[in-house]
Amino acid sequence: MVAALGHLTRVIAGIPVPNTPIVNATISYAQANLPTATYKHVMRSWLNGQAIINKFPSANLANVDQDAHAVAAILHDMGFSNNTQLLSHDKRFEVDGADDTARSFLQREGGKEWSEARQQAVWDGIALHGIPNIALHRDFFVALVAAGSQIDLAGPEGAKLVYGDMITVTREEYDGIQKEFPFSDGDRPFFVEQLVELCRSKPDTTYDNYVGDFGERYVANYSRVGHRAIDFMDYQSSSG
Structure with missing residues (x-):
């Protein structure tokens, strides 16, 4: 109303x-x-x-x-x-x-x-x-x-x-x-799918935040490895 x-x-x-x-x-x-x-x-x-x-x-x-x-x-x-x-x-x-x-x-x-x-x-x-x-x-x-x-x-x-x-x-x-x-009954699955789609279409925007959790669970071959802070530290150590 x-x-x-x-x-x-x-x-x-x-x-x-x-x-x-x-x-x-x-x-x-x-x-x-x-x-x-x-x-x-x-x-x-x-x-x-x-x-x-x-x-x-x-x-x-x-x-x-x-x-x-x-x-x-x-x-x-x-x-x-x-x-x-x-x-x-x-x-x-x-x-x-x-x-x-x-x-x-x-x-x-x-x-x-x-x-x-x-x-x-x-x-x-x-x-x-x-x-x-x-x-x-x-x-x-x-x-x-x-x-x-x-x-x-x-x-x-x-x-x-x-x-x-x-x-x-x-x-x-x-x-x-x-x-x-x-x-509606389909709203929560719809929200999940929106986040999953970000992991598919713009994965670089998801690795360092909660959206990436949905990629790890629902997107085949999605991986944060190589994009985490610890990976950059490892790269710096190996290249130094």
Whole structure:
């Protein structure tokens, strides 16, 4: 359910969210350029993060760039776009998404109020969303984008194991978001296949991160050997 609450706020899945031109354009852009399963995931991720923001004391809300959070959260998986023109052949999927969003979409749709600093914040949020042990130490905005995605995949309880007390999403809020943008039976296998395909098509972008785990399990002849930090150390020793 989407209910209007005036010019600046509306409610999606029980969560009050910003109702601004850039947020609405971001939702439309994601829906047009992402597979359905991925679109539902990013919407759930955004709403999880917004649910956390909504619990901030009112005096602190002025310090939260809610539009920037929406853009970063909703477009954090543009590296899995079904529009191949948005994808590279040699960059990590997170960087594909960050470059398209922060360097192209925002410059096209955002207007002058999107300074270089705001664009960089969005870039960081997208690029680091899959690296929680870095995102947690960047700034709260970046951690929030990562946490929203983690909540969707692991539930509030699972996300707390990584993000601790910043996870304030209730089970009731989580269930309401899941009801509005539900997992289909084939969604999780679809997500796995997206990661496996990266290991097939862009293996050099996967060896040093979690995506490579899927290559080792599911892709014949995939190997990180020769691409690990210890392999480079061995090469240096043998060539020295």
